[in-house]
Amino acid sequence: MARLAQTAGLTDVQREILSTVKTFVDKEIIPHAQELEHSDTYPQDIVDGMKEMGLFGLTIEEEHGGLGESLLTYALVVEQIARGWMSVSGVINTHFIVAYMITHHGTPEQKAHYLPKMATGEITGSFSMSEPDLGSDVAAIKTRAKQDGDDFVIDGAKMWLTNGGSSNLMALLVKTDEGAERAHQNLTCFLVDKPRGFGEVTPGLTIPGKIDKMGYKGVDTTEAVFDGFRIPGEKILGDRRGGGFAQMMDGVEVGRVNVSARACGIAIRAFELAVDYAQQRSTFGKPIAQHQAIAFKLAEMATKVEAAHLMMVNAARLKDSGERFDVEAGMAKLLASEYCAEVTQEAFRIHGGYGYSKEYEIERLMREAPFLLIGEGTSEIQKTIISRGLLREYRSR
Numbered sequence: 001m002a003r004l005a006q007t008a009g010l011t012d013v014q015r016e017i018l019s020t021v022k023t024f025v026d027k028e029i030i031p032h033a034q035e036l037e038h039s040d041t042y043p044q045d046i047v048d049g050m051k052e053m054g055l056f057g058l059t060i061e062e063e064h065g066g067l068g069e070s071l072l073t074y075a076l077v078v079e080q081i082a083r084g085w086m087s088v089s090g091v092i093n094t095h096f097i098v099a100y101m102i103t104h105h106g107t108p109e110q111k112a113h114y115l116p117k118m119a120t121g122e123i124t125g126s127f128s129m130s131e132p133d134l135g136s137d138v139a140a141i142k143t144r145a146k147q148d149g150d151d152f153v154i155d156g157a158k159m160w161l162t163n164g165g166s167s168n169l170m171a172l173l174v175k176t177d178e179g180a181e182r183a184h185q186n187l188t189c190f191l192v193d194k195p196r197g198f199g200e201v202t203p204g205l206t207i208p209g210k211i212d213k214m215g216y217k218g219v220d221t222t223e224a225v226f227d228g229f230r231i232p233g234e235k236i237l238g239d240r241r242g243g244g245f246a247q248m249m250d251g252v253e254v255g256r257v258n259v260s261a262r263a264c265g266i267a268i269r270a271f272e273l274a275v276d277y278a279q280q281r282s283t284f285g286k287p288i289a290q291h292q293a294i295a296f297k298l299a300e301m302a303t304k305v306e307a308a309h310l311m312m313v314n315a316a317r318l319k320d321s322g323e324r325f326d327v328e329a330g331m332a333k334l335l336a337s338e339y340c341a342e343v344t345q346e347a348f349r350i351h352g353g354y355g356y357s358k359e360y361e362i363e364r365l366m367r368e369a370p371f372l373l374i375g376e377g378t379s380e381i382q383k384t385i386i387s388r389g390l391l392r393e394y395r396s397r
Helices: 012-038 044-053 071-084 086-105 108-120 244-280 292-321 326-356 361-373 379-393
Strands: 125-128 144-148 151-162 169-175 187-193 199-202 205-207 221-232
Touching (some): 012 086, 044 086, 071 244, 086 169, 086 187, 086 361, 125 151, 151 169, 169 244, 187 221, 244 361, 292 326
Parallel strands (some): 125 169
Antiparallel strands (some): 151 221, 169 187, 205 221
16 A cells, blocks of 8 residues: 555646655655744745745746645645644744735735735735634634724734744734624724834834743744734725624634644644654563554554644545535534644654653654644534534425
Protein backbone atom coordinates (compact mmCIF):
# COMPACT_ATOMS: atom_id res chain seq x y z
CA MET A 1 0.00 0.00 0.00
CA ALA A 2 0.99 3.64 -0.36
CA ARG A 3 2.01 5.73 2.63
CA LEU A 4 -0.75 7.32 4.68
CA ALA A 5 -2.75 10.40 3.70
CA GLN A 6 -2.23 10.19 -0.06
CA THR A 7 -4.79 12.01 -2.20
CA ALA A 8 -6.11 10.55 -5.44
CA GLY A 9 -6.94 12.59 -8.52
CA LEU A 10 -4.50 15.48 -8.07
CA THR A 11 -3.26 17.44 -11.06
CA ASP A 12 0.41 17.63 -12.01
CA VAL A 13 0.49 21.21 -10.69
CA GLN A 14 -0.96 20.16 -7.34
CA ARG A 15 1.53 17.33 -6.99
CA GLU A 16 4.41 19.67 -7.85
CA ILE A 17 3.27 22.24 -5.28
CA LEU A 18 2.91 19.60 -2.56
CA SER A 19 6.31 18.08 -3.36
CA THR A 20 7.94 21.52 -3.11
CA VAL A 21 6.19 22.25 0.18
CA LYS A 22 7.09 18.85 1.67
CA THR A 23 10.76 19.42 0.82
CA PHE A 24 10.57 22.88 2.41
CA VAL A 25 8.98 21.42 5.54
CA ASP A 26 11.59 18.67 5.87
CA LYS A 27 14.56 21.00 5.33
CA GLU A 28 13.47 24.38 6.70
CA ILE A 29 10.77 23.76 9.33
CA ILE A 30 11.25 20.44 11.14
CA PRO A 31 14.98 20.99 11.94
CA HIS A 32 14.24 24.39 13.54
CA ALA A 33 10.76 23.93 15.03
CA GLN A 34 11.86 22.69 18.45
CA GLU A 35 14.22 25.59 19.14
CA LEU A 36 11.81 28.24 17.86
CA GLU A 37 8.86 26.73 19.71
CA HIS A 38 10.64 26.45 23.05
CA SER A 39 11.84 30.06 22.84
CA ASP A 40 8.42 31.25 21.56
CA THR A 41 10.16 32.98 18.64
CA TYR A 42 8.28 34.21 15.58
CA PRO A 43 9.54 32.13 12.61
CA GLN A 44 10.45 35.07 10.38
CA ASP A 45 12.87 33.15 8.13
CA ILE A 46 10.29 30.42 7.56
CA VAL A 47 7.59 33.02 6.82
CA ASP A 48 9.90 34.74 4.33
CA GLY A 49 10.47 31.39 2.64
CA MET A 50 6.72 30.83 2.32
CA LYS A 51 6.34 34.28 0.77
CA GLU A 52 9.02 33.44 -1.82
CA MET A 53 7.16 30.22 -2.65
CA GLY A 54 3.94 32.18 -3.25
CA LEU A 55 2.03 30.46 -0.46
CA PHE A 56 0.50 33.70 0.82
CA GLY A 57 -1.23 34.05 -2.55
CA LEU A 58 -1.96 30.35 -3.09
CA THR A 59 -5.75 30.79 -3.42
CA ILE A 60 -5.83 34.42 -4.60
CA GLU A 61 -6.90 34.72 -8.23
CA GLU A 62 -4.22 35.07 -10.88
CA GLU A 63 -5.65 38.44 -11.97
CA HIS A 64 -4.68 39.75 -8.53
CA GLY A 65 -1.20 38.21 -8.55
CA GLY A 66 -1.92 34.91 -6.82
CA LEU A 67 -1.66 31.30 -7.93
CA GLY A 68 -5.43 30.79 -8.18
CA GLU A 69 -5.36 27.36 -6.57
CA SER A 70 -8.30 25.53 -4.99
CA LEU A 71 -9.25 25.10 -1.34
CA LEU A 72 -8.14 21.46 -1.67
CA THR A 73 -4.64 22.50 -2.74
CA TYR A 74 -4.48 24.94 0.14
CA ALA A 75 -5.69 22.34 2.67
CA LEU A 76 -3.09 19.81 1.52
CA VAL A 77 -0.37 22.46 1.78
CA VAL A 78 -1.53 23.31 5.31
CA GLU A 79 -1.49 19.62 6.22
CA GLN A 80 2.16 19.41 5.22
CA ILE A 81 3.13 22.64 7.00
CA ALA A 82 1.37 21.54 10.22
CA ARG A 83 3.22 18.25 9.97
CA GLY A 84 6.37 20.35 10.36
CA TRP A 85 5.12 22.86 12.95
CA MET A 86 1.49 23.73 13.55
CA SER A 87 2.28 27.36 14.46
CA VAL A 88 3.58 28.06 10.96
CA SER A 89 0.26 26.99 9.45
CA GLY A 90 -1.39 29.44 11.86
CA VAL A 91 0.57 32.29 10.29
CA ILE A 92 -1.17 31.76 6.96
CA ASN A 93 -4.56 30.54 8.19
CA THR A 94 -6.02 33.88 9.27
CA HIS A 95 -4.35 35.53 6.27
CA PHE A 96 -6.10 33.05 3.99
CA ILE A 97 -9.49 33.59 5.67
CA VAL A 98 -9.25 37.37 5.24
CA ALA A 99 -8.14 37.01 1.61
CA TYR A 100 -11.03 34.59 1.02
CA MET A 101 -13.53 37.03 2.55
CA ILE A 102 -12.26 39.92 0.43
CA THR A 103 -12.29 37.74 -2.70
CA HIS A 104 -15.88 36.59 -2.18
CA HIS A 105 -17.43 39.58 -0.43
CA GLY A 106 -15.26 42.64 -1.10
CA THR A 107 -16.04 45.51 -3.42
CA PRO A 108 -14.04 45.72 -6.68
CA GLU A 109 -12.05 48.56 -5.11
CA GLN A 110 -11.25 46.50 -2.00
CA LYS A 111 -10.16 43.53 -4.10
CA ALA A 112 -7.90 45.69 -6.27
CA HIS A 113 -6.37 47.41 -3.26
CA TYR A 114 -5.72 44.47 -0.95
CA LEU A 115 -5.42 41.22 -2.89
CA PRO A 116 -2.26 41.92 -4.95
CA LYS A 117 -0.36 42.92 -1.81
CA MET A 118 -1.80 39.99 0.14
CA ALA A 119 -0.61 37.63 -2.60
CA THR A 120 3.00 38.71 -2.04
CA GLY A 121 2.71 38.84 1.74
CA GLU A 122 3.26 42.61 1.86
CA ILE A 123 -0.13 42.71 3.56
CA THR A 124 -0.91 39.88 5.98
CA GLY A 125 -4.29 39.38 7.58
CA SER A 126 -5.72 38.62 11.00
CA PHE A 127 -9.30 37.75 11.88
CA SER A 128 -11.12 39.26 14.88
CA MET A 129 -14.47 37.91 15.98
CA SER A 130 -14.16 36.64 19.56
CA GLU A 131 -14.33 38.79 22.70
CA PRO A 132 -13.33 38.25 26.36
CA ASP A 133 -16.89 37.33 27.42
CA LEU A 134 -18.14 35.96 24.12
CA GLY A 135 -17.24 32.28 23.75
CA SER A 136 -19.25 30.73 20.92
CA ASP A 137 -22.13 33.24 21.11
CA VAL A 138 -21.04 35.43 18.20
CA ALA A 139 -24.35 37.32 18.04
CA ALA A 140 -23.65 38.68 21.56
CA ILE A 141 -20.75 40.86 20.37
CA LYS A 142 -20.39 44.05 22.42
CA THR A 143 -17.68 45.93 20.53
CA ARG A 144 -19.60 48.71 18.85
CA ALA A 145 -19.10 50.99 15.85
CA LYS A 146 -21.11 54.24 15.93
CA GLN A 147 -21.45 56.32 12.80
CA ASP A 148 -20.05 59.84 12.86
CA GLY A 149 -20.52 61.47 9.48
CA ASP A 150 -18.79 59.35 6.84
CA ASP A 151 -16.71 57.62 9.53
CA PHE A 152 -17.37 55.15 12.32
CA VAL A 153 -15.96 55.25 15.85
CA ILE A 154 -15.19 51.85 17.38
CA ASP A 155 -15.04 51.06 21.10
CA GLY A 156 -14.59 47.66 22.76
CA ALA A 157 -12.22 44.75 23.28
CA LYS A 158 -11.52 41.71 21.12
CA MET A 159 -9.77 38.49 22.11
CA TRP A 160 -7.78 35.56 20.66
CA LEU A 161 -6.42 37.26 17.52
CA THR A 162 -3.94 34.96 15.84
CA ASN A 163 -1.28 37.20 14.21
CA GLY A 164 -2.77 40.18 16.06
CA GLY A 165 0.60 41.89 16.36
CA SER A 166 2.38 40.58 13.26
CA SER A 167 -0.43 41.36 10.79
CA ASN A 168 -1.16 44.74 9.21
CA LEU A 169 -4.76 44.07 8.17
CA MET A 170 -7.56 42.95 10.48
CA ALA A 171 -11.02 41.74 9.50
CA LEU A 172 -13.04 43.01 12.48
CA LEU A 173 -16.60 42.03 13.40
CA VAL A 174 -18.45 44.67 15.45
CA LYS A 175 -21.97 45.65 16.38
CA THR A 176 -23.64 48.46 14.42
CA ASP A 177 -27.08 49.97 14.95
CA GLU A 178 -29.12 48.40 12.16
CA GLY A 179 -32.37 48.03 14.12
CA ALA A 180 -32.77 44.42 13.00
CA GLU A 181 -34.81 42.10 15.24
CA ARG A 182 -32.18 39.36 15.03
CA ALA A 183 -28.94 40.23 16.79
CA HIS A 184 -26.68 38.72 14.14
CA GLN A 185 -28.14 41.09 11.52
CA ASN A 186 -26.73 44.05 13.47
CA LEU A 187 -23.11 42.97 12.90
CA THR A 188 -20.75 44.54 10.38
CA CYS A 189 -17.26 43.57 9.21
CA PHE A 190 -14.61 46.29 8.86
CA LEU A 191 -11.22 46.01 7.16
CA VAL A 192 -8.84 47.66 9.61
CA ASP A 193 -5.44 48.79 8.32
CA LYS A 194 -2.89 48.95 11.11
CA PRO A 195 0.87 48.93 11.67
CA ARG A 196 2.53 45.71 12.80
CA GLY A 197 3.63 45.60 16.43
CA PHE A 198 2.40 45.93 19.99
CA GLY A 199 1.22 48.77 22.22
CA GLU A 200 -0.88 51.62 20.84
CA VAL A 201 -0.11 50.87 17.20
CA THR A 202 -2.37 53.66 15.91
CA PRO A 203 -4.62 56.22 17.65
CA GLY A 204 -7.47 54.36 19.35
CA LEU A 205 -6.12 50.82 18.77
CA THR A 206 -3.91 49.00 21.26
CA ILE A 207 -2.47 45.48 20.86
CA PRO A 208 -1.41 44.81 24.48
CA GLY A 209 1.06 42.00 23.82
CA LYS A 210 1.34 38.25 23.25
CA ILE A 211 -0.84 35.94 25.32
CA ASP A 212 1.29 33.22 26.92
CA LYS A 213 -0.12 29.86 25.83
CA MET A 214 0.38 26.18 26.65
CA GLY A 215 1.26 25.46 23.02
CA TYR A 216 0.86 27.15 19.63
CA LYS A 217 4.06 29.08 20.35
CA GLY A 218 5.92 31.33 17.94
CA VAL A 219 2.79 32.73 16.32
CA ASP A 220 1.40 35.68 18.29
CA THR A 221 -2.05 35.46 19.87
CA THR A 222 -3.30 38.78 21.22
CA GLU A 223 -6.09 41.00 22.43
CA ALA A 224 -7.14 44.18 20.62
CA VAL A 225 -8.53 47.18 22.51
CA PHE A 226 -10.46 49.87 20.63
CA ASP A 227 -10.95 53.23 22.32
CA GLY A 228 -12.42 55.87 20.04
CA PHE A 229 -10.83 54.26 16.97
CA ARG A 230 -11.97 56.12 13.85
CA ILE A 231 -12.39 54.32 10.52
CA PRO A 232 -13.93 55.41 7.19
CA GLY A 233 -17.23 53.85 6.13
CA GLU A 234 -15.58 52.71 2.89
CA LYS A 235 -13.71 50.11 4.95
CA ILE A 236 -16.91 48.09 5.52
CA LEU A 237 -16.35 44.77 3.76
CA GLY A 238 -18.36 44.68 0.55
CA ASP A 239 -20.10 47.92 1.58
CA ARG A 240 -22.60 45.65 3.36
CA ARG A 241 -23.53 47.21 6.66
CA GLY A 242 -25.22 44.52 8.76
CA GLY A 243 -23.81 41.74 6.57
CA GLY A 244 -20.81 40.92 8.72
CA PHE A 245 -22.12 37.80 10.39
CA ALA A 246 -22.73 35.95 7.11
CA GLN A 247 -19.35 37.11 5.75
CA MET A 248 -17.50 35.94 8.85
CA MET A 249 -19.30 32.59 8.98
CA ASP A 250 -18.33 31.98 5.37
CA GLY A 251 -14.73 32.60 6.36
CA VAL A 252 -14.97 30.40 9.45
CA GLU A 253 -16.41 27.58 7.36
CA VAL A 254 -13.34 27.38 5.15
CA GLY A 255 -11.28 27.90 8.31
CA ARG A 256 -12.73 24.65 9.63
CA VAL A 257 -11.23 22.84 6.65
CA ASN A 258 -7.94 24.52 7.52
CA VAL A 259 -8.13 23.34 11.15
CA SER A 260 -8.98 19.83 9.91
CA ALA A 261 -5.88 19.94 7.72
CA ARG A 262 -3.75 21.11 10.64
CA ALA A 263 -5.08 18.26 12.78
CA CYS A 264 -4.25 15.80 10.00
CA GLY A 265 -0.73 17.21 9.77
CA ILE A 266 -0.05 16.84 13.48
CA ALA A 267 -1.54 13.34 13.51
CA ILE A 268 0.65 12.31 10.55
CA ARG A 269 3.75 13.61 12.31
CA ALA A 270 2.80 11.91 15.59
CA PHE A 271 2.38 8.61 13.72
CA GLU A 272 5.70 9.07 11.90
CA LEU A 273 7.50 9.63 15.20
CA ALA A 274 5.75 6.69 16.88
CA VAL A 275 6.31 4.16 14.11
CA ASP A 276 9.98 5.15 13.85
CA TYR A 277 10.57 5.01 17.61
CA ALA A 278 8.73 1.68 17.91
CA GLN A 279 11.16 0.10 15.43
CA GLN A 280 14.27 1.53 17.14
CA ARG A 281 13.38 0.87 20.80
CA SER A 282 13.76 -2.71 21.98
CA THR A 283 12.44 -4.51 25.04
CA PHE A 284 12.51 -8.21 25.95
CA GLY A 285 14.84 -8.91 23.06
CA LYS A 286 12.93 -7.36 20.16
CA PRO A 287 11.73 -3.97 18.84
CA ILE A 288 8.60 -2.84 20.65
CA ALA A 289 6.81 -2.63 17.29
CA GLN A 290 6.84 -6.42 17.30
CA HIS A 291 4.90 -6.55 20.56
CA GLN A 292 1.21 -6.90 19.77
CA ALA A 293 0.24 -4.18 22.27
CA ILE A 294 2.27 -1.61 20.29
CA ALA A 295 1.51 -3.04 16.85
CA PHE A 296 -2.23 -2.71 17.50
CA LYS A 297 -1.75 0.90 18.64
CA LEU A 298 0.03 1.69 15.37
CA ALA A 299 -2.76 0.05 13.36
CA GLU A 300 -5.44 2.10 15.11
CA MET A 301 -3.43 5.32 14.80
CA ALA A 302 -2.89 4.81 11.08
CA THR A 303 -6.58 4.12 10.51
CA LYS A 304 -7.53 7.35 12.31
CA VAL A 305 -4.98 9.35 10.30
CA GLU A 306 -6.38 7.97 7.05
CA ALA A 307 -10.03 8.55 8.03
CA ALA A 308 -9.40 12.14 9.09
CA HIS A 309 -7.48 12.90 5.90
CA LEU A 310 -10.25 11.51 3.69
CA MET A 311 -12.94 13.54 5.46
CA MET A 312 -10.86 16.71 5.18
CA VAL A 313 -10.29 16.14 1.47
CA ASN A 314 -13.99 15.46 0.92
CA ALA A 315 -15.01 18.71 2.62
CA ALA A 316 -12.49 20.73 0.60
CA ARG A 317 -13.61 19.21 -2.68
CA LEU A 318 -17.26 19.90 -1.87
CA LYS A 319 -16.45 23.57 -1.27
CA ASP A 320 -14.46 23.76 -4.50
CA SER A 321 -17.44 22.31 -6.41
CA GLY A 322 -19.73 25.03 -5.08
CA GLU A 323 -21.85 22.63 -3.03
CA ARG A 324 -23.11 23.48 0.44
CA PHE A 325 -20.65 21.89 2.84
CA ASP A 326 -21.33 23.18 6.35
CA VAL A 327 -22.14 19.70 7.69
CA GLU A 328 -19.18 18.07 5.96
CA ALA A 329 -16.80 20.80 7.17
CA GLY A 330 -18.14 20.35 10.70
CA MET A 331 -17.75 16.58 10.50
CA ALA A 332 -14.21 16.86 9.16
CA LYS A 333 -13.21 19.34 11.85
CA LEU A 334 -14.81 17.27 14.61
CA LEU A 335 -13.27 13.96 13.55
CA ALA A 336 -9.84 15.28 12.60
CA SER A 337 -9.34 17.29 15.80
CA GLU A 338 -10.52 14.48 18.09
CA TYR A 339 -8.48 11.84 16.25
CA CYS A 340 -5.46 14.15 16.28
CA ALA A 341 -5.60 14.34 20.07
CA GLU A 342 -5.99 10.55 20.33
CA VAL A 343 -3.21 9.70 17.87
CA THR A 344 -0.84 12.18 19.51
CA GLN A 345 -1.51 10.73 22.95
CA GLU A 346 -0.88 7.19 21.71
CA ALA A 347 2.40 8.33 20.16
CA PHE A 348 3.27 9.87 23.53
CA ARG A 349 2.53 6.57 25.30
CA ILE A 350 4.66 4.63 22.81
CA HIS A 351 7.59 6.94 23.61
CA GLY A 352 7.24 6.13 27.30
CA GLY A 353 9.25 8.36 29.62
CA TYR A 354 11.08 9.97 26.70
CA GLY A 355 7.81 11.46 25.49
CA TYR A 356 7.77 13.63 28.59
CA SER A 357 11.13 15.15 27.74
CA LYS A 358 11.37 18.45 25.86
CA GLU A 359 14.17 16.93 23.82
CA TYR A 360 11.63 14.79 22.00
CA GLU A 361 9.28 16.28 19.42
CA ILE A 362 6.24 14.41 20.70
CA GLU A 363 6.22 16.62 23.83
CA ARG A 364 5.55 19.66 21.60
CA LEU A 365 2.80 17.87 19.68
CA MET A 366 1.11 16.98 22.96
CA ARG A 367 0.81 20.70 23.72
CA GLU A 368 -0.29 21.66 20.21
CA ALA A 369 -3.02 19.09 19.58
CA PRO A 370 -5.49 20.39 22.24
CA PHE A 371 -5.74 23.77 20.51
CA LEU A 372 -7.45 22.15 17.54
CA LEU A 373 -10.25 20.87 19.78
CA ILE A 374 -11.37 24.48 20.34
CA GLY A 375 -10.07 26.48 17.34
CA GLU A 376 -12.73 27.51 14.77
CA GLY A 377 -15.46 26.18 17.04
CA THR A 378 -15.35 23.50 19.73
CA SER A 379 -16.33 19.91 19.13
CA GLU A 380 -19.67 20.70 20.77
CA ILE A 381 -20.30 23.52 18.29
CA GLN A 382 -19.47 21.15 15.42
CA LYS A 383 -21.99 18.65 16.78
CA THR A 384 -24.60 21.42 16.89
CA ILE A 385 -23.93 22.31 13.25
CA ILE A 386 -23.94 18.66 12.17
CA SER A 387 -27.16 17.79 14.00
CA ARG A 388 -29.00 20.83 12.61
CA GLY A 389 -27.91 19.92 9.11
CA LEU A 390 -28.98 16.32 9.55
CA LEU A 391 -32.39 17.32 10.89
CA ARG A 392 -32.79 19.73 7.97
CA GLU A 393 -31.96 16.97 5.49
CA TYR A 394 -33.90 14.19 7.23
CA ARG A 395 -36.94 16.26 8.23
CA SER A 396 -39.81 14.06 9.33
CA ARG A 397 -42.68 14.17 6.85
